[in-house]
Amino acid sequence: MSLPIMGIKTAHMPFSHIEQQAQSWKDNVLGAICFCEPLSDNNIAEVAEFPTIQLHAPILDGADFSSEIWLSKPVLPQCKSLRSGLHSAIQYRFNDELLFGVICVPELNSLQSATESAYNQIFALMEEQDYPYIYRFWNYMADINGVDNGLERYRQFNVGRKDAFSACDAKIANQLPAACALGLADGPLTIAFLLGRQRPVAIENPRQINAYEYPEEYGPRTPSFSRATLLHSDQDALLFISGTASIVGHVTQHPLDVLAQTRETLVNLEAVIAEANRMIGKSKFNLHDIYFRVYIRHVADLSLVRDEMQRYIGGTIRAVFVQADICRQDLLLEIEATAGHTLALSSTS
Numbered sequence: 001m002s003l004p005i006m007g008i009k010t011a012h013m014p015f016s017h018i019e020q021q022a023q024s025w026k027d028n029v030l031g032a033i034c035f036c037e038p039l040s041d042n043n044i045a046e047v048a049e050f051p052t053i054q055l056h057a058p059i060l061d062g063a064d065f066s067s068e069i070w071l072s073k074p075v076l077p078q079c080k081s082l083r084s085g086l087h088s089a090i091q092y093r094f095n096d097e098l099l100f101g102v103i104c105v106p107e108l109n110s111l112q113s114a115t116e117s118a119y120n121q122i123f124a125l126m127e128e129q130d131y132p133y134i135y136r137f138w139n140y141m142a143d144i145n146g147v148d149n150g151l152e153r154y155r156q157f158n159v160g161r162k163d164a165f166s167a168c169d170a171k172i173a174n175q176l177p178a179a180c181a182l183g184l185a186d187g188p189l190t191i192a193f194l195l196g197r198q199r200p201v202a203i204e205n206p207r208q209i210n211a212y213e214y215p216e217e218y219g220p221r222t223p224s225f226s227r228a229t230l231l232h233s234d235q236d237a238l239l240f241i242s243g244t245a246s247i248v249g250h251v252t253q254h255p256l257d258v259l260a261q262t263r264e265t266l267v268n269l270e271a272v273i274a275e276a277n278r279m280i281g282k283s284k285f286n287l288h289d290i291y292f293r294v295y296i297r298h299v300a301d302l303s304l305v306r307d308e309m310q311r312y313i314g315g316t317i318r319a320v321f322v323q324a325d326i327c328r329q330d331l332l333l334e335i336e337a338t339a340g341h342t343l344a345l346s347s348t349s
């Protein structure tokens, strides 16, 4: 049996703290997903030594957790240091097990073609650098509920993404990574992603129709994502939970009731967590020991959502609350989460 030789972990902090970290810490950073509003003067995405997406979204609460940093965790001293690369518009950083990348694509013709182009570039990088598995996609776009070119923009995104997947070899085309897709006030299509060489397990939610099987009323192509991806070794497990909303079956529940949507979303999160625990055969994951990112459509709903989460979960919750638009007009919030936080990966060689 192979020993774990490398690992991954996350850190959360306010945006302004990243720069102040020691060089030895920065050397292990694969990449970062940062929320800041107002957009900070120091545009870290341009100067950082690691791939970073800097998202222009109002932080409503939890600024201490507003930047998510993915770090490699060397297990043995002989682990090689991280290296960086560029591929088309992608900036990436990698070791022998993991690759974190970011890409921003301006909309020259349509959001649909920008999306297809972004995903084609990511899939080409996967082939070129031989990181065959996708663990997580984070997708951000302007005006997600707007309509142009005759189709709602989120639906255009789904067409571009699905068409890029379909054009790939089955090895990529059949994958259903964890994902989120949110609307921001402005900015280009911005995507962060994490790839690796260990096969993840795709988790679905028994309360929900699988997103890739949604009926046609939600658009001409289905969304290519699973409810969570699970990475596990003998010692450890890491769970990436996709953006989760108040959907049962394929139908939005409680369209005008943010409290009821919050509860329904938490029940969905619990269902996804229960599936992950079932898969690894123990109750490793729960709603307490988890990092949440909560996207809220209407700023005024913050205290209702936050207090309901607090009441439902109890204890101290680790969460950042940001204003963003959700991909269905009737959804008032979406919650994503990472659980496990650290993982020792087994050697693949």
Ligand code: 3EB
Pocket: 139, 179, 180, 181, 211, 223, 224, 225, 242, 243, 244, 245, 247, 327
């Ligand atoms: C849903 O369950 C809500 O298109 O990548 C959640 C997570 C949602 C990911 C995506 C969309 C996506 O359908 C929306």
